[in-house]
Amino acid sequence: MFSIGQLSKRTGVKIPTIRYYEQMGLIDEPERSEGNQRRYTKDGLSRLSFIRHSRDLGFSVEDIRGLLDLSQHPEKPCSDAHSIAAQHLQDVQSRIAKLRRLERELKRITKCDAGNVAACAVIETLADHGLCETEH
Amino acid sequence: MFSIGQLSKRTGVKIPTIRYYEQMGLIDEPERSEGNQRRYTKDGLSRLSFIRHSRDLGFSVEDIRGLLDLSQHPEKPCSDAHSIAAQHLQDVQSRIAKLRRLERELKRITKCDAGNVAACAVIETLADHGLCETEH
DNA sequence: TATAATTCCTCTAGCCACTAGAGCTTCAAG
């Protein structure tokens, strides 16, 4: 049996976040001590680790809900899990693409070495979209 | 003089967002019509365009506050604007780096073509961080 | 000019995934 603090240390999930996940229904309400403190089992630990790892990989809480549900039903088709992950991969890739466009534009405008704001490319570019090289 | 709707169309900023910016102090409170509706000038238009463009480039509202302030003081050193933009560029780059790590991991795990969840690499990997190739 | 359609107003609440803090209770070590 682990206290919430021990669970937190073992999984790297902060205590208020654990309680938040419980509220959101991602983890079951654990048993309580006589004094009403949460007491977790190994099952609770591995479920929370799963969640932690999924969050690290950027899955949303809703996605995780689905993935957890799948993990409880080993006979279901793998394609369900696959499509959640593939969709997420697409999201990540489109975010990367967008950020790379930003990066290019920011690199360009930060090259400016004017003396004061009056001639500064940063300010000028922001004031006038027409000065941009690419769309964003 | 523009109504808020006209301003919205010309800048591409949604109406509630314009009112939100006003509340946040990014744009001045405009004059009002007799019937209490907002009436904007060309100055209001260009200030909002500046904000829109800065948001498109991913600057935070706080950054924009600083950039707007600089743009009103053309005699200030360009380096102030430069450092806001350079810091933002760094943020963007580190976000890209992080997303690329995610992308690699997600690509790897979505390659799985098992039949059911019991053998699915997606679920397996989420349950056990040890199966990951890289840190994240 | 009357009416209908559209736009605008303020205010409150919701989104995501937490995080912080107040004020209190319980637990574990010495």
Add this chain to the structure above:
DNA sequence: CTTGAAGCTCTAGTGGCTAGAGGAATTATA
């Protein structure tokens, strides 16, 4: 038995909007 750490619940705040209610003003059409 005391003390200090750790736990409890509850509320509110973060960023950057977005949605909706309920009403007033403006504009377009008949």
